[in-house]
Amino acid sequence: xxxxxxxxxxxxxxxxxxxxxxxxGVVVGMLVGVLPGLGPAATIAILLPLTYAVExxxxxxxxxxxxxGAQYGGTxxxxxxxxxxxxxxxxxxxxxxxxxxxxxAGTALGIAxxxxxxxxxxxxxxxxxxxxxxxSFALDFGPPEYTMLxxxxxxxxxxVGNGSRTKAFVAAAIGLLLATVxxxxxxxxxxxxxxxxxxxxxxxxxxxxxxxxxxxxxLHSLENRGKLGKxxxxxxxxxxxxxxxxxxxxxxxxxxxxxxxxxxLPGGGAVLSSLAAYGLEKKRSKTPERFGKGAIEGVAAPExxxxxxxxxxxxxxxxxxxxxxxxxxxxFGALLIQGITPGPGLVEDHPELFWGVVNSxxxxxxxxxxxxxxxxxxxxxxLTIRASIMAPITVLITLIGVYxxxxxxxxxxxxxxxxxxxxxxxxxxxxxxxxxLAFVLGxxxxxxxxxxxxxxxxxxxxxxxxxxxGTLLAVLVVVLVLPLLGFVxxxxxxxxxxxxxxxxxxxxxxETPSDxxxxxxxxxxxxxxxxxxxxxxxxx
Amino acid sequence: MSPRGRQAAxxxxxxxxxxxxxxxxxxxxxxxxPEAASPEELAAQxxxxxxxxxxxxxxVVLALLVIGFGGAGVVGSLAxxxxxLGEPGPGTWPLVVSSAIALLGLVLLVxxxxxxxxxxxxxxxxxxxxxxxxxxxxxYLIEIVGFEIPSVVLAFVWxxxxxxxxxxxxxxxxxxxxxxxxxxxVTALGVSLPHLF
Numbered sequence: 001x002x003x004x005x006x007x008x009x010x011x012x013x014x015x016x017x018x019x020x021x022x023x024x025g026v027v028v029g030m031l032v033g034v035l036p037g038l039g040p041a042a043t044i045a046i047l048l049p050l051t052y053a054v055e056x057x058x059x060x061x062x063x064x065x066x067x068x069g070a071q072y073g074g075t076x077x078x079x080x081x082x083x084x085x086x087x088x089x090x091x092x093x094x095x096x097x098x099x100x101x102x103x104x105a106g107t108a109l110g111i112a113x114x115x116x117x118x119x120x121x122x123x124x125x126x127x128x129x130x131x132x133x134x135x136s137f138a139l140d141f142g143p144p145e146y147t148m149l150x151x152x153x154x155x156x157x158x159x160v161g162n163g164s165r166t167k168a169f170v171a172a173a174i175g176l177l178l179a180t181v182x183x184x185x186x187x188x189x190x191x192x193x194x195x196x197x198x199x200x201x202x203x204x205x206x207x208x209x210x211x212x213x214x215x216x217x218x219l220h221s222l223e224n225r226g227k228l229g230k231x232x233x234x235x236x237x238x239x240x241x242x243x244x245x246x247x248x249x250x251x252x253x254x255x256x257x258x259x260x261x262x263x264x265l266p267g268g269g270a271v272l273s274s275l276a277a278y279g280l281e282k283k284r285s286k287t288p289e290r291f292g293k294g295a296i297e298g299v300a301a302p303e304x305x306x307x308x309x310x311x312x313x314x315x316x317x318x319x320x321x322x323x324x325x326x327x328x329x330x331x332f333g334a335l336l337i338q339g340i341t342p343g344p345g346l347v348e349d350h351p352e353l354f355w356g357v358v359n360s361x362x363x364x365x366x367x368x369x370x371x372x373x374x375x376x377x378x379x380x381x382x383l384t385i386r387a388s389i390m391a392p393i394t395v396l397i398t399l400i401g402v403y404x405x406x407x408x409x410x411x412x413x414x415x416x417x418x419x420x421x422x423x424x425x426x427x428x429x430x431x432x433x434x435x436x437l438a439f440v441l442g443x444x445x446x447x448x449x450x451x452x453x454x455x456x457x458x459x460x461x462x463x464x465x466x467x468x469x470g471t472l473l474a475v476l477v478v479v480l481v482l483p484l485l486g487f488v489x490x491x492x493x494x495x496x497x498x499x500x501x502x503x504x505x506x507x508x509x510x511e512t513p514s515d516x517x518x519x520x521x522x523x524x525x526x527x528x529x530x531x532x533x534x535x536x537x538x539x540x
Numbered sequence: 541m542s543p544r545g546r547q548a549a550x551x552x553x554x555x556x557x558x559x560x561x562x563x564x565x566x567x568x569x570x571x572x573x574p575e576a577a578s579p580e581e582l583a584a585q586x587x588x589x590x591x592x593x594x595x596x597x598x599x600v601v602l603a604l605l606v607i608g609f610g611g612a613g614v615v616g617s618l619a620x621x622x623x624x625l626g627e628p629g630p631g632t633w634p635l636v637v638s639s640a641i642a643l644l645g646l647v648l649l650v651x652x653x654x655x656x657x658x659x660x661x662x663x664x665x666x667x668x669x670x671x672x673x674x675x676x677x678x679x680y681l682i683e684i685v686g687f688e689i690p691s692v693v694l695a696f697v698w699x700x701x702x703x704x705x706x707x708x709x710x711x712x713x714x715x716x717x718x719x720x721x722x723x724x725x726v727t728a729l730g731v732s733l734p735h736l737f
């Protein structure tokens with residue numbers, strides 16, 4: 001591997017101006033991410049416009065800061081309010097909140113910050129080593145491979161989410177259809193524009209993400225007001241004691257590795273890894289009964305794991321151009337707007353951008369560690385501000401922010417339309433993640449599918465005969481068929497005991513992730529299946 | 541199961557000996573916060589707090605809406621011209637996707653009875669339509685009168701009407717928010733936001 005571009009990348013990132021923007025990103029990301037109702041995907045979506053005012057490299061660095069800040073914001077609400085920012089922080093609630101009740105919220109948050117930092121850093125180092133190789137492998141991919149890859153990415157995200165699989169697929173398909181709006185790249189025909197000039201160039205990603213993640217969450221939390229817990233008035237010293245550190249160092253190390261490995265998987269990587277890391281610690285512990293009652297390892301392990309996973313899920317994005325989950329999809333959209341197309345060519349053709357992105361993650365992570373512990377008190381203050389006061393602030397940030405992207409009031413209308421759509425989808429049990437992810441990948445998928453068909457002269461079998469696309473196709477079929485098989489099996493088993501077969505929604509989705517980590521004690525996944533459905537925001 | 545009884549049980553030693561706060565302080569904090577539950581109890585509690593699922597009618601209507609949307613997509617795609625597999629036209633891909641939507645809608649229709657992941661609209665939901673209505677004038681007025689007046693009005697309505705805050709909080713809050721946004725977006729970031737002042 002050529003070291004020079006890596007070092008050059010650091011030179012860029014370490015410029016004082018870039019450091020400053022990264023710092024602003026981390027702080028703002030934490031500030032917004034800590035608002036109940038806003039998970040990482042929503043936070044990043046709402047703050048996207050901030051990154052447009054600056055030049056691309058600075059924008060990416062700021063984005064990395066926002067990303068890590070938003071992740072940590074979700075942890076804060078898990079510990080203090082018992083309200084996980086996203087599914088991958090659900091396990092943190094058990095011991096984090098128990099610690100908060102013992103007056104040790106500060107310790108929990110401090111250890112979470114250190115664990116997140118270690119997990120993230122381990123993951124970035126591994127990413128630095130692994131990503132260029134995966135990218136060089138993917139350089140040979142042609143349109144059929146990309147078609148299959150994009151399709152698989154969308155299917156996996158839809159398949160591993162909470163709630164109904166069918167509805168997730170509907171959401172993904174709607175996302176694909178929305179991506180076709182505008183001028184067709186092949187024929188120049190205008191599609192679904194309803195003769196509106198504003199829609200001729202297609203729908204913009206930013207207002208869709210801001211509406212469906214951001215505004216929709218704000219509207220949804222409007223009607224659930226007053227059901228939130230109250231944070232503790234004062235949070236103790238967040239610097240963990242030597243004893244706490246010693247107690248959790250093993251958990252942090254193991255969590256980081258689990259997180260990195262599982263995070264590469266699309267969709268559920270972060271959730272699965274936090275469950276697996278928690279389960280492993282509980283199993284290894286000599287005093288497993290402490291877990292769920294304030295064991296510091298119970299915070300350290302899942303927080304290291306989910307941050308490591310969040311970081312390693314950048315690998316499929318940066319090497320293949322396929323975002324692995326909804327949060328990464330928002331980042332993908334942001335990079336596209338900055339003129340960066342993530343994909344196998346990025347390392348070769350634009351090493352300064354590739355290493356700029358990677359190195360800004362190192363910096364974002366370090367700044368997160370530096371800022372989170374001293375600022376814990378401030379975040380607790382923010383949590384005490386009434387929701388009725390925070391709501392207009394976030395709404396105004398969203399509306400003003402989206403306007404500043406293109407100076408176009410049509411974008412505000414789009415945010416409102418997609419905000420209402422996202423709200424209704426939430427009420428109707430449709431996850432927003434697959435829609436946004438499919439929308440982002442839509443034109444890539446369509447253009448590659450069409451190129452493949454032209455290449456194959458209309459013979460669909462061509463997808464199966466090429467080795468790589470054939471393998472991907474096989475994986476795709478397995479993903480689709482396995483849960484169906486499981487469903488049929490369970491149905492026939494349940495058929496004997498009575499007609500009360502489980503609904504296809506909740507039953508099937510819970511099985512897929514929890515089957516694989518064999519070292520997870522059986523009780524952990526089942527504990528957490530239910531709460532997953534109630535996270536503030538499902539960010540996949 | 542009193543909160544204090546549970547809280548004191550296994551952790552007494554750790555709390556007491558660690559560098560952390562004393563037991564009394566821990567108890568004081570514990571009074572502040574709702575009871576910490578075991579993972580199982582927490583899961584059960586979240587399950588119980590979940591909004592009530594909507595009924596069969598909603599599920600059927602929802603499935604029909606999805607079918608209708610897919611159907612409309614199919615009609616629109618056919619109008620675009622679908623070409624052939626070897627020579628895909630502008631409507632080929634939308635046709636595939638729309639058909640998938642319609643088919644998935646049919647699956648939803650079949651599953652309607654077993655669906656429970658919807659949220660019933662409650663009396664609290666009535667706050668959402670007026671909230672949305674306040675956003676629309678903002679979109680139309682921003683380019684005509686600048687962002688300040690629409691922002692003050694929007695913030696005031698959200699504070700006073702939707703948030704049931706007092707008059708003073710609402711007026712001061714709305715003005716303060718707008719001034720802050722002016723300072724952030726216009727003065728500090730210098731973005732081209734239409735403004736009156």
